[in-house]
Amino acid sequence: MSLVKSSGNMYSWTTHTWNPLGGECMHRCKYCYVKRSPRLARLEKYKGPARLIEKEFINLSRDKVIFVCSCTDLFGWWVNARYIHCIIEHCNKYPENIYFFQTKNPERLRNWLLKLPPKVVLGITLESNRNYNISKAPCPEERVATFSEYSEDFKSMVSIEPIMDFDLDKFVLILEYINPSFVSIGADSKKCNLPEPPGEKIKELIAALKQFTRVYIKPNLNRLLRSSNG
Numbered sequence: 001m002s003l004v005k006s007s008g009n010m011y012s013w014t015t016h017t018w019n020p021l022g023g024e025c026m027h028r029c030k031y032c033y034v035k036r037s038p039r040l041a042r043l044e045k046y047k048g049p050a051r052l053i054e055k056e057f058i059n060l061s062r063d064k065v066i067f068v069c070s071c072t073d074l075f076g077w078w079v080n081a082r083y084i085h086c087i088i089e090h091c092n093k094y095p096e097n098i099y100f101f102q103t104k105n106p107e108r109l110r111n112w113l114l115k116l117p118p119k120v121v122l123g124i125t126l127e128s129n130r131n132y133n134i135s136k137a138p139c140p141e142e143r144v145a146t147f148s149e150y151s152e153d154f155k156s157m158v159s160i161e162p163i164m165d166f167d168l169d170k171f172v173l174i175l176e177y178i179n180p181s182f183v184s185i186g187a188d189s190k191k192c193n194l195p196e197p198p199g200e201k202i203k204e205l206i207a208a209l210k211q212f213t214r215v216y217i218k219p220n221l222n223r224l225l226r227s228s229n230g
Helices: 081-092 106-115 140-148 168-178 199-209 218-223
Strands: 002-003 016-018 065-068 096-104 120-125 155-160 182-185 214-217
Touching: 016 120, 065 081, 081 096, 096 106, 096 155, 106 140, 106 218, 120 140, 140 168, 168 199, 182 199, 214 218
Parallel strands: 016 065, 065 096, 096 120, 120 155, 155 182, 182 214
Antiparallel strands: 002 016
């Protein structure tokens, strides 16, 4: 697959995805899009233990915005440190790109901050301020506590996808505390029967977030926004 142009429900501000890390993501999120994608789920690439996919270490060229390891978590606890090192070092060979690293394990990402390429965007996933126990990833409180320690030192983002029901005031305070450069909001597109918030509540969240950060709305959020009255 190598360097793939972003399409579909990918982030609109990225231009490409690059997935040099194989193996199953051990966060095992209930809504995992890899496991629920008819195409990706049957690939041997995303089964078994974590491993480098050598043929993916191609020329990454320049002037791209590359989502690194979009199909897994590069900083997951199960990923060998050597693999992380190899992937980051390959990015460093092409410093004229912007690299996007998103994780649900910001504690481990912190160990690599000094090794990152010169132009990066760092992100975490926060589906809600509530802990729904839908994965083996660190709980939202842990992600926030760690990520907020360094998020202001970088261009940073929070992905609220798939958005789940939340406590409006608490969630806004948490996101303001992180102070991300921008927030991206999307919905469950795989029919995972998640506890979703009503459209009006999402609109209130968006309005509050726009007071202190930029908000990107993914197309799949429209399903929930249309459910609101008026």
